[in-house]
Structure formats: structure tokens, C-alpha cells
Amino acid sequence: MANLISHRNIAPLAFLFEAALGLLAIGLGTWCDIDPLENVTIGPETLWRQVVAVGWGLLATLPMLVGLVLLRQIQEGPLGELNQLVDKQLAPLFVETRIWELALIALAAGWGEELLFRGWLQTLATRNIAGNAGLWIGVLLGATVFGLCHWISSTYAILALLAGIYLGILFIASGNILTSVTTHALYDFVALVWITQSPVAPAPPEDTSNPLEETPD
Template identity: 35%
Template structure:
């Protein structure tokens, strides 16, 4: 295994470890706040189907952003292709699914399983919702536009958690994981096309 291949493998492993470590962060924060991060995570056919259907608008948004010719959108695409393209295009689709699943699970448990209910308890539902998703946007701040988009997506994920009347983290976890998986596959396809073309 040459040095560059090792670095790419190492990056993927570190990304998986980082995402998984967010669950530990959620557990510690939950312990500090007296919140069980997994209290609102349970299997429900309704929550699962809401998650599957709720992924469709996210995929449509992703497709529209890919088509948009604005400079800010081009900057995001170029940045993602340059940073993630070389790493992800070497991975099997099952690796991409695992990374997307880890990201969906860990980030939703942290942000909507601990941070949002904690902030809702302290500041009320509206401010808790807003601040949680501002933090979600900042955590994904690779460009100013990407930060705004992440804030909006975070809001969508927060709303999906309460869809159907009973709060369930399964819905935003499914949406987040499937959206990330779709984005990874699309990024790999585009990266391979630019290399071959």
C-alpha cells in the first residue's frame, strides 16, 4: 500500500471514528443535562416511512443545487469534489452507506436527541429549535452558503422529528443518512466523470 493510498484509507477511517465519537459526546452532554439521548429513538413503521418519504424533498433540493450555476454553489461543488472526491471514489458503496448511516445516527442523536431538547427546556421550544439549528449550521460551516443550507436542512430535520405527533429520532436519522448516502454517490459519480472526461 503506497503512502497516498494509506492516507486516503486513514482519512475514511478517521471520518468514521469522528462520526461515531459524536455519540459519546451526546451521551456525556446528555448526562450533564439529565437527558437520555436515546429516549426518543424507537422503531416505528410510521417514523420509518416518514423518513423514507421525507428524504425525497432533500434529494430534489440536492439535484436543484447541482443544476444551479451560481458562483456560491459552484464553490461548494468544487470544494466537495476536491476534498471528498479523492477519498470517496475509492470506497465501495457499502462503505459510503456505513459512513452515511454513522453520520445520520450520531449527528441526529447529538443535535436533536440532546442539544435541541436541552435548549427547549432552557429557552423554550422556538428558541431551542432556532439555536439548535444555528449550531447545526455552524458545525457544517465550509462556506457561508453551505452554513445557511445546513441551518435550513437542520430545521427540516427538527420538524421531521415531530411529524405525526409523536417525537421520534428515527425519522430524521433515516432522512439524514439516506440524504448523505445519495450525496456521496452523486459526488463519486461526478468525481469519476471529471477524471474520465
């Protein structure tokens, strides 16, 4: 049986799945009276506020990109194994995906995942738990579920958890989901382009020779 997901259909499937998460967040928000897009309004009086939120999101991508650069240099240990896993299993799926398709996937991921994990789930906790405890429980709850949903390996899940904490703090600090959406989308786009265009060098093979074995004359 042919694989349901391949490099031939990954772009539309990924886009539709990620975009659907945003619609799910809006639906869940309607059910429990939470608007994941609260403070996102486009009009003469609010346009500049949205531009500023996007601008902060662009700047906030830089630390994550620095982390990506450093991560991709590692070839040993759990992080090295993660690089090999990404290059062998994830990157081949996108080998025929065009740049504009990667951009749409990243945009949909930023939109869908941020609305669901930050705009809805994190907000759900902060509104039902009073004080600063609610803020941090919301951040950790959203980040933990975010990490679990990215479990292709324990290392990847932990990194996703840390990214989720960072994005959750951005959401609180900015008060606008567009900031974390922008950061998430831009990071995903750069990461997708990088892993498909510049895979890390394969780890050197282990030396299995016996150093005590004498070479015949």
C-alpha cells in the first residue's frame, strides 16, 4: 500500500492540517467564550498596533534562529541524533516542495498552532486561574501540550516545549497573538528551507577495527 503521506502530497496536506488547527481553536473558543484573535482588529485606529505586533514578532525570531544555527552544527549525542532524524525522515518529505509552498505551510503552522496552543489553551488557563500563577500555568500548559504534539523523539519534544514557553511569554508580553504567530511562522519557514537545502553532514562511521589485530606481513 502506498504511503498516505509522501513528498508528492505533503504540501497541501500540511497546509490544510495546520490551517484546520486555527479553525479548531476558533470553534473551541466560541464554545467556552474565548476569542483566540482577541486584540487582532484591522482598522484605521488599530492598524499601527497590528504592524507593531508583527514587527516584534519578526525581532523575536532572532534568538530562535540563533538556536537553530547552533543546533545544526551538532553531530553527536541526542541533538546530533535529532539532526540525523530530521534529515533522514522529515527533509525528504519536502524535497520537491517549492519555496512558496514552504512559506504557506509555515504561515499556516504559525496561524493554526499559535491560535490553538496560545490563543485558546493558554488563555483558557490564565482566565480560570487567578493571579500570576494563572499566567505561568497557562504558559506551561500550552507549551507542554505543544511539546507532546511534536513528539517525533524525546529530544524534539523537549525543544518544542522550550519553544512553546518562549512563544507563550511573547504572547503575554505583547498582548497580541500576531506576535507569536509571526515568530512561529518565520522560524518554521527558515527551518524548513534550511533542512531541505542544507542537511547536516552524516555522522562519521564508527571504527570497528581491532587495534590489537596484527597486520600480516
